[in-house]
Amino acid sequence: MDGGVTYGSVNDLAADQHGDLYVVGSFHEAGGDDNERVAKWKQGAYWAGNVAVGFDNYINAVDVSNKDKVFVTGKFKEFGSFGNEVDRIAASTIAGPFWHALGTGLSSSGQTLMSDVYGRTYVGGHFALVDGISCHGLVRWDEDHWENFEPSMYFDVAGMVSDENGVFYGAGDFSSSELGFDVDNGVVMYDGEEWIRLGEADHVIDDIALDTAGNIFIVGTFWNIDDTPAYHMAKWDGVYWHGINVPAYYKPRQVIVDGDNNIYIGGSKPDDNGYWDGFVARWNGLYWVDLGYSFNQKTTALAIDTFGNFYAGGEFDNNSLNHIAMFSEQVTPFPAYPPKLLVYDEEIDFSDEIQVFPNPAGEILNVNVPGKLSAIVFFDITGKEVLSIQKPKNEIDITSLNSGIYFIHVKQNEKSKLFKVFVK
Template sequence: DALPITVNSLAIDAHGNLYAGGDFISAGGIEVNRVAKWNGHTWQPLLTGVDSIVHSLILDGQGNLYVGGNFRTADGVDAKSIAKWDGVRWSSLGDGMNSAVFALAIGQDGSLYAGGLFNTAGGISANHIARWRGSVWSSLGLGTNDTVNSLAVDRAGQVYAGGSFENAGGGTAKGIARWDGNHWNSVGNGVSSIDGAQVRAIAVDDANTLYIGGLFEIAGVTQANNIAKWQGNGWQALGSGVDSVVDALQIGPDGHLYAGGSFSTAGNRPSVGIALWGSVDRQCGLTTSSYSFLASGRPVVVNIRVPGTIDCIGVEAFNRVHTWATPEQATDHYWEITATSSTGHPATGYTVDLTLPTTFTPDAEDTLCRYADATWNCAASSFSASNKTITRNGVNHLSSWTIGNSGQSWYLPYVP
């Protein structure tokens, strides 16, 4: 059964068990109180859970689960905004915090970092960020002047904090700051927005590239819609970004960046709530693909027929203006067609058929065009009004039909 209400954080242990935390009372019909474990078959409670919202979960190298949120007790144990589950029982981390914990991270030495709305940790002054070394809380300098929403630690042990603050350690740091173990440092000029910027998610890859997501329009001096990356000397946009807030970032095992949030497009492509950034390898498969650009869901089918052999082919559709399109084609739909790994008898003289939905009837004005030598070539196209098809014969190089950006792009992840 699905979890009702809201799930704010997930964590997976070394045995493949999934932990979920958020604002829910039951899971799978079992009372769990805001934190639960999925063992692959059933949901299980962690004793009686916690008494209010969970915002963040993280596991350490020993399999201990740390839970941050806005609660006061865990299974009846006094645990102000943060608690530890060792697989058997709950325990507090000192005197906890005086307000909500929104983010958790584990350092290279096993230290636990917590960020949030609080300004004391374990009874000492700790402005929105603190460190737990197993027995005592400590501050990170002067901390930040406002809420910390996200944390990450790079391979060098440096801590990145993101939030709605404008200074860290007494110096300017707009939305994002780096703790080097002794001092706070700004990361470029940070982020900005007309409506007030905030960083809500951080990820660092194996090359120590820093990715941030949230609600902002500018990173440093670069237009970067709600997501950006830092590679040590400047902020860079990730294409055209996404059209609304990014709440989560994760580096996958393949090195691709996954983004989650309340957006509906990524890189100007439809992508509701989740997208990945990277160079995606096409998989061999059928030579027919369909794409729906109608609210009714009726598909447009692209079919490639070849008189030779071909191992791998891909068709991708997107609705946007091609950079070099002629004025007459500026509002059309474009298909990126690529083929790789031909073996045996080489495939030549491809025939490309475009089958339209029943709501469209092609005529002599409709063509399949190839962009080459800085011009559009629309010759050798024909149409069939009765079959709803547009056909282009004699296509010898599918790669020459590629329309789109090379390199890294936004994609909608494939979910089997």
């Protein structure tokens, strides 16, 4: 890729909705031009020139929101020749190259970033303060202000992803003695109201991804998740975990999905002499295909742009690749989720007047409420609407639903309430 990046390596990659790729890490040049730790590869063809000069330390993560804002986080504290303070988190428009602070920043390094369909950006790391507000390793930036989560919850987030409805999924450690919630090396979801445990592995989970069907994929150095054997990779189908064994001795650290639901992983593997090389491999649902190139050091990031160009970044520097490479074949891009606006419907609590039973439910779910119901809507754990009934009877036939967790929105005229039900 036209000389790659030099004087440092690549930590993360992110593609915007216009086909440009953002590259971050510890490097100082891209394509021979000064680009201090962040660079832009334009339209799958050339380096954009000076995107940023003067981040004073390395960048761990980058993401681009659907509102064309670029976010970076890492160990840096200043930007530019005048030492503008951007404590460990900064943002810019896709036009660049000027970066600005988000409040007073983070108290310690940010490790990972993720933007959802509402344009909100999640930041995970080892910080205890954001903009002077107490927090515990996970916060969210919404347009012009920071939002904290459950104050008693402690986070150590390795990877994050969000679905088409803005539901958050995270991999890492999540705990709260106050809530009685403790998940180590696990996967959780946050539906906007509560944290839900999806699974817990016996060792580290490094990354997480979603496919177009709402299945969750995780990779790491684990061997089991919830007692299901899974050698370094697993899939959650909404009800159960399934192991997807990676090739022997491979250590995947990244996972990404294309528009055909092929799964790509990257990381490190041993060579014939016992040294650790980098790799990228593809899982098509039946078997693994090594994409045929052995990098001399590990890969640390994968990305697919809107043109279908597939990229790998990392510590490798063999054959003049210089820490970043583009695959020789194009793949199908993952479909972009349509942007959504946050609408806060007024919810009137009438939980004392309503009964939803049994829970868990079998073929029939009973909803008892004084008077007649206006509607009842069922959503699966990905936030997808799966059943909607207008003016339902009190006995709801749910035989069309698969086993799993559902959220049901019960409406009666101007009153509404959300309930969680498990279907057997």
